[in-house]
Amino acid sequence: MTGRIGSIDRRWFERVASARLPGAEQVLPPLSAAADHGRLWLGSAAVLALAGGPAARRAARRGVGALALASLTTNVVAKYAVRRHRPVADGVPMVRRLAKAPWTSSFPSGHSASAAAFAVGVALEAPRYGALLAPVAAAVAFSRVYVGVHYPGDVLAGCALGAAAAAVTCYWWPPRPSPAQHRRTRVPVPALPDGEGLVVVVNSGSGKGVPGRLPAREHLALLLPNAEVLTLGAGDDLGELLDKAVARAAGSGGVLGVCGGDGTVNAAARRAVAAGLPLAVFPGGTLNHFALDAGTPTFEDTAHAVQRGEAVRVDLARVRDGAGADVTGFVNTFSIGLYPELVRKREKLEGRIGKWPAAAVSFVEVLRTATPLRIRLDGHDRVLWLLFAGNGQYVPDGLAPTHRPRMDDGLLDVRTVDAEAPLARTRVALSALGGALRRSRVFRTERVEELRVSGLEDVVALAYDGETAPAPDALVLDKRHAALTVYSPAAPLDEIAQRARTMTLAANRRPRRDQA
Secondary structure, eight states, rough: HHHOOOOOOOHHHHHHHOOOOHHHHHHHHHHHHTGGGHHHHHHHHHHHHHHHHHHHHHHHHHHHHHHHHHHHIIIIIIIHHHOOOOOOGGGGOTTTTTSSOSSSSSSHHHHHHHHHHHHHHHHHHHHHHHHHHHHHHHHEEEEHHHSSSHHHHHHHHHHHHHHHHHHHHHSOOOOOGGGGGGGOOEEEEEOOOGGTTTEEEEESSSSSOOOOOOOOOHHHHOOOOSSEEOOOOOTTTTTHHHHHHHHHHHTTTTTEEEEHHHHHHHHHHHHHHHHHHEEEEEEEESSSSHHHHHHHHHHHHHHHHHHHHHHEEEEEEEEEEETTTTEEEESSSEEESSHHHHHHHHHHHHHHOOOOHHHHHHHHHHTTTOOOEEEEEEEEEEEEEEEEESSOOOOOOSOOBBOOSOOOOOEEEEEEESSSSHHHHHHHHHHHHHTOOGGGGEEEEEEEEEEEOOOTTTEEEEEEEEEEEESSSEEEEEEEEEEEEEEEEEEEEHHHHHHHHHHHHHHHHSGGGGOO
């Protein structure tokens, strides 16, 4: 880089090199070294994932994904495209200089790119956590000039590249919108101070748990001490325990509660609708898709809504056989074909590489050995790789839907991938890997109130909300519009304040040693 811009860059570098900032020599060089190879940001991501709530975990995943993309672009592409010599560090005091000077191209700054990518990526999912990280990221970026290994222009370019990398992740993996952007229909429900009248079934076998969290029963006792809690033990039947809880709640004019994964929530929701009871959902599974869409990503959210009497309406989707008899229902999604196996493989990968890349890689892997389905949709013969139906419209389009802005729209979100087009397998694989499946002609999506599916003689099972059931020869999908009432806070709660309050409650109720 030459000319006037290069001259300005060198002048600013010399000003920083000669600057004497109180305390900076003790802080900035170690901070710069801590960010080597992304260690500072990977450690921050681990803290967010372990100590934070759902938003913090999503933020950690996006931050790491953005960091990986920025590092790849900076170190593999940009540094070799623009070869710029490192600054001459003669004017930089020895106490500031790094023990081992970098030898790669000065432009752009890889540390700055990683810092900006991680901070912006986190902010896209959790703005408050992003605000906490922003000063640290800025300090890392400035430190690269302060220790004498980059010009200011290198740092600014790195920051721009990192921010762009974080923004690019939104193309494949759109951020979950803030609760204020969800269009939920409010409905009055009983307020239950301290959980009085609430009967909660806890499926302790749901999900894989989150390290460092309170056990569900203890957590509920802290937040809603007067709630009745029934825990599913080894060998117990979930349906029987839910029926027992429904009878107790209905007999006392109370409310049914459930703590478990989406399959457990499904079973509770169908019983709540049948009994005319409101439902309180405490997220106790691995992914908790329903709780997230309902606005209750944490126990604290649900407890707050229960005590204040705040709730929303939710549709319940039905699956009936050809004779009209109920087969099952679903609160999230239904599918036949390769989608269940795709989800299983995707969920193993998405924590490491993000949801869209995991979906693309998993889809291509499953597609290699898949056999197309020959079925009939609303009387039309179709050859498909998969059929997906969502309880309400999901966003984004494609094979990795993330959330529903509204849960009582009365519609089924139907998505299919055709298998009868020329070179269908190759076209689908390339579209999936390129993130363009939703624009491919082999991918179709429509929103309907009812869907009739027949010709299922060769289909062994259908999948719904993480569970499976035998497939009838024909079935009908439709909705029970706004049939379910779910407790949900009217305004989002501050995640950091929630965590602090729960920790305070736990500390206050823990017996002291001198009282033992």
